[in-house]
Amino acid sequence: MASARIRDFEDFVKVHALLLEASGIPPSLHRQLFQKLSSETFDSGGFFEVEPCENGRQRRLIFTSDFMEKESQLFLIDHAWTFRLSDARKQLQEIPGLAQRMASLMCVDIDLTSDTEEVDLEEGSHENRTKNIMEILEREICQAQEKGIDEVMWLELEELDIDDAMLLSLDLSIKFPNLLALSLCGNRIQDASTVVQEVTKLKNLRALWLNENPVLKSFEGQMADAILQGVPCLEIYNSCFTSNFGEWALGFCGGLYGKDKPGCIHNTTNPLETMTSLDLSNRRIHNLFSKAFSATELPSLSYLNLRGNPLEQNSADDLLKLLKGFSCLRELEVDIPGPLGDSALQILDCLPNLSLLNEVNASKILETGKHVIDSMLQPRLPEWKSDEPLADRVISAMWLFLMTYRLADEEKIDETSVWYVLDELGSALRHSDAPNFRVSPFLFMPEGKLASSVSFSILWPTQNIHKGHECTRDFLFGVREDKQRSARLTAWFHTPKNYFIKEYEKYHKQLCPRTSVSPCIEASKTGSLLRSAGHTLRVYTDLPQVEEFLTRPEFSFTTDPKNADIIWTSMQIDDDVKKACGVTDDQYINQFPFEACLVMKHHLAETVQKAYGSPEWFQPTYNLEKLLSALIGDYYVRERDGLDNLWILKPWNMARTIDTTVTDDLSAIIRLMETGPKICQKYIEHPALFRGKKFDLRYIVLVRSMNPLEIYLSDVFWARLANNTYSLDKQSLFEYETHFTVMNYIGKLNHINTPDFVMEFEKEHQVKWMDIHHRIQKMIRALFEGAATVHPEMHGSTSRAIYGVDVMLDCSFQPMLLEVTYCPDCTRACKYDTKAVVGKGDIVKGQDFFNCVFGCLFLNETTHVTPL
Numbered sequence: 001m002a003s004a005r006i007r008d009f010e011d012f013v014k015v016h017a018l019l020l021e022a023s024g025i026p027p028s029l030h031r032q033l034f035q036k037l038s039s040e041t042f043d044s045g046g047f048f049e050v051e052p053c054e055n056g057r058q059r060r061l062i063f064t065s066d067f068m069e070k071e072s073q074l075f076l077i078d079h080a081w082t083f084r085l086s087d088a089r090k091q092l093q094e095i096p097g098l099a100q101r102m103a104s105l106m107c108v109d110i111d112l113t114s115d116t117e118e119v120d121l122e123e124g125s126h127e128n129r130t131k132n133i134m135e136i137l138e139r140e141i142c143q144a145q146e147k148g149i150d151e152v153m154w155l156e157l158e159e160l161d162i163d164d165a166m167l168l169s170l171d172l173s174i175k176f177p178n179l180l181a182l183s184l185c186g187n188r189i190q191d192a193s194t195v196v197q198e199v200t201k202l203k204n205l206r207a208l209w210l211n212e213n214p215v216l217k218s219f220e221g222q223m224a225d226a227i228l229q230g231v232p233c234l235e236i237y238n239s240c241f242t243s244n245f246g247e248w249a250l251g252f253c254g255g256l257y258g259k260d261k262p263g264c265i266h267n268t269t270n271p272l273e274t275m276t277s278l279d280l281s282n283r284r285i286h287n288l289f290s291k292a293f294s295a296t297e298l299p300s301l302s303y304l305n306l307r308g309n310p311l312e313q314n315s316a317d318d319l320l321k322l323l324k325g326f327s328c329l330r331e332l333e334v335d336i337p338g339p340l341g342d343s344a345l346q347i348l349d350c351l352p353n354l355s356l357l358n359e360v361n362a363s364k365i366l367e368t369g370k371h372v373i374d375s376m377l378q379p380r381l382p383e384w385k386s387d388e389p390l391a392d393r394v395i396s397a398m399w400l401f402l403m404t405y406r407l408a409d410e411e412k413i414d415e416t417s418v419w420y421v422l423d424e425l426g427s428a429l430r431h432s433d434a435p436n437f438r439v440s441p442f443l444f445m446p447e448g449k450l451a452s453s454v455s456f457s458i459l460w461p462t463q464n465i466h467k468g469h470e471c472t473r474d475f476l477f478g479v480r481e482d483k484q485r486s487a488r489l490t491a492w493f494h495t496p497k498n499y500f501i502k503e504y505e506k507y508h509k510q511l512c513p514r515t516s517v518s519p520c521i522e523a524s525k526t527g528s529l530l531r532s533a534g535h536t537l538r539v540y541t542d543l544p545q546v547e548e549f550l551t552r553p554e555f556s557f558t559t560d561p562k563n564a565d566i567i568w569t570s571m572q573i574d575d576d577v578k579k580a581c582g583v584t585d586d587q588y589i590n591q592f593p594f595e596a597c598l599v600m601k602h603h604l605a606e607t608v609q610k611a612y613g614s615p616e617w618f619q620p621t622y623n624l625e626k627l628l629s630a631l632i633g634d635y636y637v638r639e640r641d642g643l644d645n646l647w648i649l650k651p652w653n654m655a656r657t658i659d660t661t662v663t664d665d666l667s668a669i670i671r672l673m674e675t676g677p678k679i680c681q682k683y684i685e686h687p688a689l690f691r692g693k694k695f696d697l698r699y700i701v702l703v704r705s706m707n708p709l710e711i712y713l714s715d716v717f718w719a720r721l722a723n724n725t726y727s728l729d730k731q732s733l734f735e736y737e738t739h740f741t742v743m744n745y746i747g748k749l750n751h752i753n754t755p756d757f758v759m760e761f762e763k764e765h766q767v768k769w770m771d772i773h774h775r776i777q778k779m780i781r782a783l784f785e786g787a788a789t790v791h792p793e794m795h796g797s798t799s800r801a802i803y804g805v806d807v808m809l810d811c812s813f814q815p816m817l818l819e820v821t822y823c824p825d826c827t828r829a830c831k832y833d834t835k836a837v838v839g840k841g842d843i844v845k846g847q848d849f850f851n852c853v854f855g856c857l858f859l860n861e862t863t864h865v866t867p868l
Helices: 009-015 017-023 027-039 085-094 098-105 126-146 164-170 192-199 215-230 247-253 316-324 344-350 362-368 390-400 485-491 497-510 544-549 575-581 601-612 624-640 666-675 730-734 754-765 769-790 827-831 846-859
Strands: 048-053 058-063 075-077 079-083 154-156 181-183 207-209 277-279 303-305 331-333 403-405 418-422 437-444 454-461 470-473 537-541 555-557 566-568 621-623 647-651 661-663 678-682 695-706 709-714 718-721 801-809 815-822 865-867
Touching (some): 009 017, 017 437, 027 075, 027 454, 058 470, 079 085, 079 098, 085 390, 098 390, 164 192, 192 215, 207 247, 247 277, 316 344, 344 362, 390 730, 403 437, 403 666, 485 624, 485 666, 497 624, 537 544, 544 827, 544 846, 601 621, 601 678, 601 769, 601 815, 621 624, 624 666, 647 666, 661 666, 666 678, 695 769, 695 846, 709 846, 754 769, 769 801, 827 846
Parallel strands (some): 154 181, 181 207, 277 303, 303 331, 437 470, 537 566
Antiparallel strands (some): 048 058, 075 454, 079 418, 403 418, 437 454, 621 678, 647 661, 647 678, 695 709, 695 718, 695 801, 709 865
């Protein structure tokens, strides 16, 4: 890469070639990009305007110029906040003005006013209010007569402070005996018997609204039964259909009936025959089958909305058969999953005449293979409490706005991703599946190298834009259904909970307890590798610890892997490496075939789940690349049942807790997928603590054979301690030294000798360590038995290996498996002499650790190891 300062467009293209290609910016705009970057031209203000929406809880971007052709211009968008995730809270608290700016940008800088204040509606005496209502009734009668109507059939008495006594005094059944619709919404009626007494006198009533009256809080169920029994013609009660619904209710929802056209008591013709559009959403319909709702009565129906109705009294097959009879039906809106089934594809298969399903073109649904279609997703809006600090509000809201990238130079890729927030204009771009703009991050390197880079985002139109259009982008650009697009939209929108709960239930059924055939414990068959006196076993290794501490005379070292009897390496040895290094199948290697089934976190979860379902020693775990829908369903079920919802996200194959996050935010869980493939595991919220702090245990497992299973547990294990007192306070979730225990690379390492740890732990918790240790032994044995059973291909006759097994204890001292590590870091074991608290209780010298390991694996010895 060039290191000289960029002087012209040719230099710019040469230095940024890879970035330009990755960004997707059209080549026709590259010169314009260079010009604007060079002059730092931010001219978007002359073309766009940010305006509030969703009652001020969100903002959108409006195009204010007359016209802009697609791919004709681009704009620089500044990054208002750039950070590493672990630094987010600290920056908000320490950088002047940052929290205020982010809170304003994310619309969380206002206090949501409560509507709970009681409003005094007393305006004058009871007599005066009664007089006012009587005047309203007289006016209704006069207006009806002026229109040439004999009697009032639709009466709206809303928010008039009508109480029980006043309702009785109105004598509605005397004044309006043939009333069809009565609305008493927003009054002060409290007595159910009064309501039933007065309403049941209106024998022709088709619709009754009592919404927002105190009486509904205590007596809705029993009052509804009494009213329906006394008014058999009632079709709509409190906005919902009754089981008696028919032509009048359908006509009301289709716009045929209203205050100006209430209908009549007896229809001799079919008023529904010309109706083309019918919105039945959220009417709490249990049974759609009625004489009025039929293709015969509604022959012209082309649009139908059934959202929000349980329809549980009808089977999906019967409903689809019913709808198939509406030959003119072209547009349908329905919950998916819902009463018509779990799949949009299945619905379209049964109703091939549909052109739009949930406002999405049927051909597009078939082309993309989407099962769940919902074009009316409501946005997730930030929630906060009035006394919540701005920094906390921003932390909760930021997942709706963040974008991310990872830096890389010619030598390596950065292990930690960078997150950023676009400026006020960029952050106002809302999502669309059919966007008219695209945004892409871009690093401008004016000095020709990464150290001089300045980050921007580039905005350009992908469609022709006219004045007044809202400008949108695709939050999941390039992510199709094979990458769980619909599920990932849950980060920004309220998606159908029912669908995800069903996906979780289907997945959970697969995890029912199962019986594994455990490999039997047999006498050792591997034997010693030494064949004759004076013959040493030649070892090739790239691990300094092995070179330093393997001092037994039975072993010698070679620098050429081709000459080695034993290859002990941190590098993965596959067939290509074997061929390149001249390694043969007769040489012993410190890894087993297919050991990824244990040492990669997503494969470890699959191995445990295939073998045991959901054992008590393994937390619920989801591979987000495959099981996001099930995870979302689990989250919703826990939310519904009032259970804790704290989760930990771990990369598939990174050590030292790199890119590992603890969160209870569903949007955060989904967005964190963008920084690489991860598992999402239920966090152990209540672990056993040591001196009030978290800890885990590192065990070393020696494996001689997977078939038959020959495994040993080193008598040397150690505790790893967090530095801070454990807390579930939300503010602590970003604190590495509170929630993580690996301090070798980050933070201060607080070492404690294992015997001291065990003695103090027993005293603190009044437990016997050997009881815990036996449970840990049993768990580790079960883990390797399960792996040997479900992955017989893991066996290798010339394989010998050690694995680090990390264990945490919950508050009831149940061991929980965290992860398994290939070629574990054994610095602690080599550095310290310790008295074994298990096995024979001997003194184990650190310098002899690898002597014991190699003695067990290659010489058939059992010094300082325990067979499992």
